[in-house]
Amino acid sequence: MNKGIFITFEGPDGAGKTTIINMVTEQLENVLLTREPGGIDIAEQIRRVILARENTAMDPRTEALLYAAARRQHLMEKVKPALEEGIVVLCDRFVDSSLAYQGHARGLGIDEVLKINQFAIEDMMPDLTIYFDIEPELGLKRINKNKGREVNRLDLENLDFHHKVREGYAILMERFPNRIVKIDASDTLEKVFEKTIKLVIEKIEQKRPSV
Template sequence: MAGVFITFEGGEGSGKTTIANMIQKTLAQEGYHVVLTREPGGVEIAEKIRDIIHDVKYINMDRKTEALLYAASRRQHLVEKVIPALENDAIVICDRFVDSSIVYQGIARGIGIDEVYQMNLFATENILPKRTIFFDIQPEDGLKRVYENKDREVNRLDLENIDFHRKVYQGYLSLCDKFPNRIVKIDASLDIDHVYQQVLTKIREIL
């Protein structure tokens, strides 16, 4: 595939979605073919699965059911949107990917890293991003942003206790150490312009 696959990762309220939109606009203005998408979601079937996963009514959802739903959504999104875009020489920027499942379900939910990774290898057929940007911000600060932003949806994961979000954060840090050639950290606690410049710099390194 001739395109460039880039993923954004981070805890709740890290700002990655806002920055993704800014980066997409900048690169498109420079003449790049950019596809901006998200997980779970991005295509109709995957968005329906997203609605189920994020619905605050389903607080009793089994952790393995949750992990399987993410993998199913990911598979449909890949074959319907991401792979065709990459084959068409696009830059694909995806808000979340496999790393999210590893830290949220594998680590924070306690399913196990290997179990979740193998599940997602089946779903993705070993497709991984060329570069992953981790938006590094303390979970307490990210959640504060979530509740201060009246326009942002509050989903089922936002309602988890702080210990859960701390496990997610530590999980991301461990992945950064394990995959330093793919995952780069940026300081997401700074103001939006500084975060944007950090991310743009990291993306330009691989274009």
């Protein structure tokens, strides 16, 4: 059994996941911060193929399989070894992104996408998933304000797609109520951070009562 704790951060683009996960990492010791798709060389290579703006011909199933392939490699090379060492792993996006984006928003079906991901991750599901909920309009507004940020193929999808992503996450909340906890990400950065760090510390204390 893993001694570590696996916590994933989810939500539509621009919700504030990356900002908050960095703040949480600064507050805690013995934490590994990583992200999907990517986090290690092979997965970063796959990420470039998936997100390249010129790859408009990519079939939705190809997209889902590539995300699952990147996930598998990242899990085996980075996440699993860290969990076995007893480290707290904070991951910016994981399987729920595939279920919301490819399963629901792209219309492949949540169950279909879950099946290929079960092959990729076996039984390594997160101990906790923090879902940053935000209106897509506000998320995209935040992204557009941040001029330095890369604009990838998924960012170029229309607003309707981003609404479907949020709808997908709402379905996942109902489906996995014990694992996924929602935070209102439209709040101030301070409030969102306060709520997030509380959830993370609670989970660490729950799994390691002596800490």
